[in-house]
Amino acid sequence: MSKEVIVIILLAVAGFLVGGVYSTYKTAKGLAMILGVCAVLAIGGAVVWMNS
Numbered sequence: 001m002s003k004e005v006i007v008i009i010l011l012a013v014a015g016f017l018v019g020g021v022y023s024t025y026k027t028a029k030g031l032a033m034i035l036g037v038c039a040v041l042a043i044g045g046a047v048v049w050m051n052s
Contacts, residue, residue, distance in 0.1 A: 018039050
């Protein structure tokens with residue numbers, strides 16, 4: 001698998017996680033915080049993978 005495909009997959013996962021944060025924030029703020037941390041980690045992983 002090429003480097004670009006992995007970056008795109010990580011960014012797509014981060015997008016789904018951000019959508020989960022948006023949809024769960026009003027009802028379950030704790031879960032939304034966990035999803036937000038996971039989204040930040042996925043974005044950070046994509047950036048690191050792209051630069052390596």
